[in-house]
Amino acid sequence: MDIIPPPETFVIDAAxxxxxxxxxxxxxxxxxxxxxxxxxxxxxxxCDRRFVLAGGPADRR
Structure with missing residues (x-):
């Protein structure tokens, strides 16, 4: 069984x-x-990539 990797997530500084x-x-x-x-x-x-705004509500670094 092949496992599909999760989409990439990028933390960025611009909205x-x-x-x-x-x-x-x-x-x-x-x-x-x-x-x-x-x-x-x-x-x-x-491509399902997720872009997260640095310091925003979704940034969980």
Whole structure:
């Protein structure tokens, strides 16, 4: 049985972030812009990466 790894989580310093699914510029997805709201995080609808605002309500470092 293969286990699917959890989506990646990135802690960032800006409330607006771009995601293209691949930091290396290879086989990602179309670039989308995400806005972090009052909950302190935003999830990419393409790759499920989670972006958490540093110091916000969802930052549990």
């Amino acid at each position: 607006r972030v771009a995601c293209d699914g691949d930091e290396r510029g290879g086989d990602g997805h179309p670039r989308v812009w995400l806005q972090i709201g009052a909950d302190g995080f935003a999830d990419c609808s393409y």
